[in-house]
Amino acid sequence: MSQLLNRISVNGRSSTFGCFVRRFHTSSQKMVIAVGDKLPSVDLFENTPTDSVNLAETAAQKKIIVFGVPGAFTPGCSKTHLPGYIVKADELKSKGISEIFCISVNDPFVMAAWGKEQGATGKVRMLADPKAEFTDALDLAVDLSVLGGKRSKRYSMVVENGIIKDINIEPDNTGLSCSLADHIKI
Helix, strand or coil: CHHHHHEEEECCEEEECCCECCCCCCCCCCCCCCCCCECCCCEEECCCCCCEEEHHHHCCCCEEEEEEECCCCCHHHHHHHHHHHHHHHHHHHHCCCCEEEEEECCCHHHHHHHHHHHCCCCCCEEEECCCCHHHHHHCCEEEEHHHCEEEECCEEEEEECCEEEEEEECCCCCCCCCCCHHHCCC
């Protein structure tokens, strides 16, 4: 019975609950990002509001890791999530990852300052999603009033040639389990 409760199939796509890989579309017709989907073409910002980065274009001929966090400078993000990817960056890159990107619904100045404080330079690129457009395109937004409203659920994904190969979304939206660097599947 527990195995049945942990797996569900919707429209031919499956999902495993707990630390899960989302592989289904909701009945509301809103796109839910899934393994096999293309990364959405949305501009994000690195360092300043004039330095845009389009991950769909960046990932076109590469294998990258993208992970989303609820907020820069927050305890779980600063003590565990981002540091894990910084520490494992060389190891992940030795396994064929071209670049690692951290995304948060923050402004680019905050993301740049947080990356500098954490020692992310040369390891993890810090991208801002100030209007949550990328987060909304993934259907990974969550209302976190304590952080000012709409933020990103905590997740990680491997993208190869613009196609999502693996995605891990925290079941409670903000926890620190399946989206950590130690759990990424290359």
